[in-house]
Amino acid sequence: MFEHLYIDRPRKLVAFFSEPVIFHCHHYNLFLQQTIEDPDWIDGVSILQTSAQEIFYSLLANAFKRLGLQTAAERLATAAHIFSFLGFGRLNFEVTEEGGEVELTHSHYAEGWLGKYGEQVNRTKPIDHLAVGYVAAALDATFAALGTYVAEETSCVAVTRQDHCIIQVTKAAVPRSLTPSPQMGKLIDQPVPFPKGDTSVDYEAVNEALWGLPLEGDTNGQIRAFNVLLTRMPANYYNRIQYRFLDELQKVDPQLLEVGQALIRESGHVCVFYTFGNIMESLEWETVVGPMLNTDTDWIHGGYAVASSLGWGRWQALEVVSNESCRVAIDGNYEANYFLASYPPAAQPACYFAQGAVPAMMNIVYNGHIERKPVLDEAFYNRLFQRGGVFQGVEVKAREKGDPWCEFYAQRL
Amino acid sequence: MVVRTLKSVLEQHIAGLPGVLAVLIGRMTDGATIAEINYSGTHLEKDSLGSLAAYASDLLRANNRLCQVVDAASEADYLLAGSAEVRLVIKAFSKTPYFVLFLTKGSTNLKLVFERIKAILADGKPLLPPVQDNTTSVAQLLLSYARRYAPDPNFVALRLSLKTGLHRERLEKGQLDEREVRILYKGVADILGVERLPIPLP
Numbered sequence: 001m002f003e004h005l006y007i008d009r010p011r012k013l014v015a016f017f018s019e020p021v022i023f024h025c026h027h028y029n030l031f032l033q034q035t036i037e038d039p040d041w042i043d044g045v046s047i048l049q050t051s052a053q054e055i056f057y058s059l060l061a062n063a064f065k066r067l068g069l070q071t072a073a074e075r076l077a078t079a080a081h082i083f084s085f086l087g088f089g090r091l092n093f094e095v096t097e098e099g100g101e102v103e104l105t106h107s108h109y110a111e112g113w114l115g116k117y118g119e120q121v122n123r124t125k126p127i128d129h130l131a132v133g134y135v136a137a138a139l140d141a142t143f144a145a146l147g148t149y150v151a152e153e154t155s156c157v158a159v160t161r162q163d164h165c166i167i168q169v170t171k172a173a174v175p176r177s178l179t180p181s182p183q184m185g186k187l188i189d190q191p192v193p194f195p196k197g198d199t200s201v202d203y204e205a206v207n208e209a210l211w212g213l214p215l216e217g218d219t220n221g222q223i224r225a226f227n228v229l230l231t232r233m234p235a236n237y238y239n240r241i242q243y244r245f246l247d248e249l250q251k252v253d254p255q256l257l258e259v260g261q262a263l264i265r266e267s268g269h270v271c272v273f274y275t276f277g278n279i280m281e282s283l284e285w286e287t288v289v290g291p292m293l294n295t296d297t298d299w300i301h302g303g304y305a306v307a308s309s310l311g312w313g314r315w316q317a318l319e320v321v322s323n324e325s326c327r328v329a330i331d332g333n334y335e336a337n338y339f340l341a342s343y344p345p346a347a348q349p350a351c352y353f354a355q356g357a358v359p360a361m362m363n364i365v366y367n368g369h370i371e372r373k374p375v376l377d378e379a380f381y382n383r384l385f386q387r388g389g390v391f392q393g394v395e396v397k398a399r400e401k402g403d404p405w406c407e408f409y410a411q412r413l
Numbered sequence: 414m415v416v417r418t419l420k421s422v423l424e425q426h427i428a429g430l431p432g433v434l435a436v437l438i439g440r441m442t443d444g445a446t447i448a449e450i451n452y453s454g455t456h457l458e459k460d461s462l463g464s465l466a467a468y469a470s471d472l473l474r475a476n477n478r479l480c481q482v483v484d485a486a487s488e489a490d491y492l493l494a495g496s497a498e499v500r501l502v503i504k505a506f507s508k509t510p511y512f513v514l515f516l517t518k519g520s521t522n523l524k525l526v527f528e529r530i531k532a533i534l535a536d537g538k539p540l541l542p543p544v545q546d547n548t549t550s551v552a553q554l555l556l557s558y559a560r561r562y563a564p565d566p567n568f569v570a571l572r573l574s575l576k577t578g579l580h581r582e583r584l585e586k587g588q589l590d591e592r593e594v595r596i597l598y599k600g601v602a603d604i605l606g607v608e609r610l611p612i613p614l615p
Binding site: 031034035038039040041116117120121122123124253255256259260262263266270378382385386 | 562563564565566567568571572574575576577578580581600603604605606607
């Protein structure tokens with residue numbers, strides 16, 4: 001499947017069958033999903049499942065068309081292959097045009113949840129909302145059109161702690177009117193020539209090295225790298241669940257909108273802490289970025305060089321003041337690309353993931369002292385916050401509001 | 414004239430006992446620390462010592478319930494916990510919500526620890542603060558319990574606010590009516606994946 005990945009080098013985006021795809025780890029995926037499924041007063045599960053159905057339908061329909069797949073067997077086999085390639089686990093379709101049963105093994109979400117929370121808490125409800133949407137999308141794209149099928153997880157490993165999950169899929173009584181993906185969204189025309197920060201880190205060299213890493217699902221359909229479970233996720237799945245969730249909060253209880261925004265920012269913090277923390281402790285970091293690190297501020301630049309290799313757009317630290325603050329530009333951020341293709345210009349900055357990720361990079365370097373290779377567990381993460389002096393960030397320029405690019409500033413509280 | 418305090422009682426009775434890392438008097442009803450001495454240097458930060466009292470409270474409550482099940486007539490004995498390296502010994506002041514906790518090295522003579530605790534229980538009891546009802550609201554107890562046992566404790570208040578629809582400020586201050594407390598109870602139980610919590614509803 002690697003041959004179907006297209007790297008847009010100037011914009012630092014990666015496309016897979018016309019969908020922007022980005023790397024994120026199970027810590028981020030679980031935290032974001034948990035935030036959306038938590039409120040009992042909105043239907044968060046439906047947001048997650050429907051968004052997956054919409055976004056993956058676009059991806060799979062494009063894949064089937066481009067690969068010239070005609071038969072149902074070919075299409076379903078390819079759908080299962082793509083699911084595994086992206087790191088979500090393994091699907092075994094036992095279906096006809098009328099529907100059927102799908103077995104899910106090595107589920108990214110279920111196994112990720114068990115690894116992260118399984119010893120601490122019980123789970124009573126299924127977790128594989130993305131897979132449920134994916135299965136419905138696979139049948140939509142194989143047999144019919146978007147919104148034809150509905151799926152439901154009837155047995156989940158995160159609940160049963162057995163070896164596989166079961167997803168039932170049937171034709172909807174009435175086809176649902178769903179919204180396909182905006183694909184690459186509103187792209188930047190030309191990359192902005194940002195001044196090179198005061199650093200010896202060569203962003204482009206890091207990009208090329210990381211773009212060449214063979215990160216794909218293994219025989220279990222999992223991407224185990226950097227001590228986390230990675231997924232190569234369609235960016236628009238994150239975008240759609242995030243913005244739809246906030247739209248719903250705004251509609252039902254606007255006073256809780258800020259709480260939802262804060263938790264999405266926190267998911268960005270969680271992502272940088274675990275994914276980047278583990279990357280910064282990896283052999284790959286030592287090999288690729290390590291030789292470029294002369295000062296502590298280079299660690300921040302190194303982090304953004306990696307960030308811009310993950311399909312997130314052009315992330316560039318403009319100014320880093322050691323242990324004090326940083327200013328970061330993102331030109332063509334995946335959140336803004338989606339937002340501008342889906343909504344009118346924003347009244348307020350809306351790149352919530354990046355708002356959490358930028359201060360997190362300062363926290364992991366200056367509060368977490370990542371250069372000393374601490375054990376990146378929950379206890380360590382919690383201590384970071386309890387000690388105080390954490391960095392907080394704000395989006396000072398927002399492309400989604402009309403600025404030419406997005407810019408973030410982080411400093412200590 | 415020297416005024417005796419709970420802290421001075423603790424100091425008096427731990428003098429000369431090798432391997433003591435920390436000693437405290439805590440309150441079971443809300444996990445608060447009433448008096449403490451920390452000899453562990455950097456081993457235990459202030460926050461960690463505070464959480465020690467809270468977790469000890471949970472252990473004591475669970476042990477009291479166990480005792481009621483197996484032998485309702487007798488009082489709970491010394492409670493031992495910890496690891497091979499570090500040992501916790503906890504004993505409640507009789508018929509009060511207060512308790513003494515010793516944190517020692519694993520090698521510390523347990524018999525000596527029991528003797529010192531016995532002395533503290535005798536000398537400290539007259540100095541215990543009066544027990545006040547409703548020192549902490551049930552809502553605050555629930556929130557505090559969630560912070561101890563739920564994942565991502567720094568964000569659990571935000572999560573509960575979103576989950577329950579209860580606004581964060583009122584949640585943090587514990588200013589909830591009975592119906593809202595029940596909603597919060599269910600929210601905490603859901604997050605932990607359990608049906609019952611060891612905190613009675615009003």
